[in-house]
Amino acid sequence: MRRECPQCGEFMRQVTRESVLQVPGNPQPTRTQIREWVCPxxxxxxxDDSRDGDA
Ligand SMILES: [Zn+2]
Incomplete structure (x- = not known):
């Protein structure tokens, strides 16, 4: 699956980064995987608004 950059038309790159959410009162931080499209x-x-699983 590919996506073009709306600004320059270049093919964008899909990256996954991990966001760590610290919840007050909870010693275990919540980790969330965030998928993004970035233009080189x-x-x-x-x-990325498409998700696996919960459709
Ligand atoms: Zn671009």
């Missing part, structure tokens, strides 16, 4: 040519990025 400009600074444009957007969240």
């Amino acid at each position: 040519e400009c600074d444009y990025f957007e969240e």
